[in-house]
Amino acid sequence: MRLLKSVMSWFEDRTGLVSSMGSIMRHPVPPGSAWFYVFGSATLLAFLTQVATGIALAFMYVPSSGEAYQSLQFITNDSTLGRVVRGIHNWGASAMIVLVVIHMVQVYLFAAYKYPREMNWLTGVVLLACTVIMGFTGQVVRWDQTAVWSVIVAAEQAGRVPFIGKWLADFVIGGETIGGATLSRMFAYHVFIIPGLIFIFIGFHLYLVLRNGISEPPEIGKPVDPKTYRDSYEDMLKKKGVPFWPDAAWRDVVFGFSVMVAILLLAVIVGPPDLGKPPDPSNLDALPVPDWYFVFYFALFALMPPELESYLIVGGPLIIGILLLALPFISNRGERSPLRRPWAFAVVVLAVASISSLWAIGISSPWSPNFDAKPLTAEIIGASTGPIYEGGELFNEKGCLYCHAISGHGGQRGPDLTNIGNRLSTNELTWRIMNGGLNMPAFGGTLTNDELSSLVAFLKSRKVD
Amino acid sequence: MKQNMITSECSRRQFLAKLSIALSSIAGTLVAIPVVGSIIAPLFQKKPETWRAVGAIESFKIGDTVKVEYLDSSPLPWAGITAKSAAWLRRVSDEKFIVFSVNCAHLGCPVRWVEGAKLFMCPCHGGVYYEDGSVASGPPPRGLYQYPVRVQNGQVEILASPIPITTI
Structure with a gap:
């Protein structure tokens, strides 16, 4: 015990770490910060979890375009606890x-x-x-079929940047085609470059939190005035400040603990996302959908007006970035309480509402043809011979079913045709099939006259009395 | 005299500061050249033009649109299956072939040929193309890209080409 004490006092004398860390930990913070202030530290905790599990994964992962997939299968199925580590890394990323x-x-x-x-x-x-880029590159280093197509989709977006688009696209892919260089480069971004930036900026961010102090909970009628703010903040800390550790920190610890337990439970019970098919760019039987946090963005690409698209793909993120960076310069004084800043409230509500609705529609992706649609049965067609039956079969064969549903079978891209016979006449149906319209291709060139009249007869028979 | 000494002291200090900054910058630049150079150089190297045989001419039926697979122009030894590419090939007549890129002109997803409908359909954002590659529906800003194709010694050959990037 005495030995330990003397070792400690030697260490403290030579480093001064205990007292300086102690004064950082016990620096005064405003009282009453309550539970609103726990999310920053929990984000940091989630990041540290990602670092730890990421290092563990790097012990087993092979960042080679040709072999990463097999190494991921090994991590998931054969290695001790590898599945749990991948699970934590996945749910930690979501967290x-x-x-x-x-x-x-x-x-x-x-x-x-x-x-x-x-x-x-x-x-x-x-x-x-950085966190968003980590999410994207992380999804790519899970090197399966979806990863390969995600890289291409990202490169195509980069390609819309004026003048340097093609160059940027090649930079994303690591060449002009998917290949040996693609994954090595993504791995370097995901494991060295972006985490390095995150470490630097977390250090900077935390230094600023200490330097400028944790903001006090906003009060109505106490606007920020740059002339007097620092003095009155110092004053308030002197009079009412409480030590960060443990008066405020205990909440961070309790919340952080709950987050960790949730991540671990999800990792063990739900596990990591399944690996898709192997990363073979020549296998076209693919339905690439990004991880959940990008689904709203994926939906946006399907729904934005095509004429504006090239501008929005590049300009959208650019404008959002500029707005976020400009925010503290647009308003750096005045009322802080959300009750006195209705526009701030409206911005949040609007953002949450639009992202959630894009999410909801992105999950069902009604704009995509349903390649797995079950063919109409003779029972649904309602005939086993004759033009109506032939028309029903053509409806299956000619791909109508991928986009149109009848009696619950088929895709959602185009209108449901279960009772189209009530709405359109024979002539209107013929015209629509021949010429297409709105978002429907014209089938005039691919159907014979007999096929067309059977198809129309079948559709005309879709009636509800 | 004293005045002079202060000035010379100052200029000596300034000189040493400038020297240190200059040396550090030179050292940094010297290291940065190979580091940055090696990272971006591969993107400027032009790959050799390579024609890849995808099958004997008689193995393709006139009027059929089929998927053909081939290797990239210069695959790295560890690329494995990622060196593979695919294209949609149609034999139009005895000697005439047409090859479409599998990448949707919208955002590059893999389009499928739907034989019954005679359409190429994209699974991602709803792009649809007619038989000739022109846009039938959805967000693509242009039709499907085509790759150069030729017949050589009875073999159909495709020029192994970059993934087409739609630029503005």
Whole structure:
């Protein structure tokens, strides 16, 4: 015991770490911060979990385009606890994205980005961007069929940047085609470059939190005035401040603990996402859908007006980035309470509503042809011979079914045709099939006259009395 | 005299500061050249033009649209199956072939040929193309890209080409 004490005092004398860490941990923070302030530390915790599990995965993963898939199968199915580690890395990534967004929304609603914390916000925006890139590259290093097509989709987006688009696209793919270089480069981004940036900016972000202090909970009628803010903040800390450890930190620990337990439970019970088919670019039997956090964005691509698309693909993220970076300069003083900033409230509600609805529609993707649609049975067609039956069979064969549903069979891209016979006449049906319209291809060139009249007869018989 | 000494002291200090900054920048630049160069150089190297045989001419029926597979122009030894590419090939007549890229002109997803409908359909955002590759429906800003194709010694050959990137 005495030995330990003397070792400790020697260590403290030579390093001074205990007292300096102690004073950082016990630095005064505003009272009453309550549970709103736990999301930043929980995001950090999720990131550290990603670092730990990422290192464990790197012990087993082979970042080679030709072999990564097999190494992932080994990690998931054959290695001791590999499945759990992959599970934690996957759910930890989801947690990090959820938490970083909640943290940002909370800071925005409380206007904690105002003077003197503008740089806290700006470094946070960089960290948000890094987190999104980690999400994308992480999905790619899970090197399966969807990963390969995700790289191509990302490259095509980069390709819409004026002048340097083609070059950027090649940069994303690591060449002009998917190949040996693609995964090695993605691995370098995911494991070295972006995590390195995240470490640097987390350090910067935390330094700024210490330097500028945690913002006090907003109060109505106490606007931020850059002339007096620092003095009154110092004053308030002197009078009412409480030590961060443990008065405020215990909430971070309790919340962080719950987040960890949730991640672990999901990792063990649900596990990591299944590996798709092997990363073979010549296998076209693919339905690439991004991980959940990009599904709303995926939906946006299907729904935005094609004429504007090239501008939106590049301009959309650019404008959002500029707005986020400009925010603390647009308003860095004045009221902080969300109750006095109705527009801030409206922005959050609008963003949440539009992203959620894009999500909802992205999950069902009604714009995609349903290649797995079950063919109409003779029972649904309602005939076993004659033109109506032949028309029903043509409906199956000619791909009508991929986009149109009849009696619950088929896709959702085009209108449901279960009772089309009530709505359109024989002539109208013929015209529509021949010439297409709106989003329907013209079939005039691919159907014989007999086929066309059977198909029309079949559709005309789709009636509800 | 004293005045002079202060000035010379200052300029000596300034000189040393400038020297240190200059040396550090030079050292940094010297290391950065090979680091950055090796990262971006592969993107400027033009791959050799390579024609890949995809099958004997008589193995393709006139009027049929089929998927053909071939290797990239210069695959890296560890590329494995990722070196494979595919294209949609149609024999139009005895000697005439047409080859479509499998990448949707919208965002590059793999289009499928639906024989019954005589359409290429994309699974991602609803792009649809007619038999001749022109846009039938959905968001694609242009028709399907085509690859050069030729017949050589009884073999149909495709020029192994980059993934087509739609630019503005």
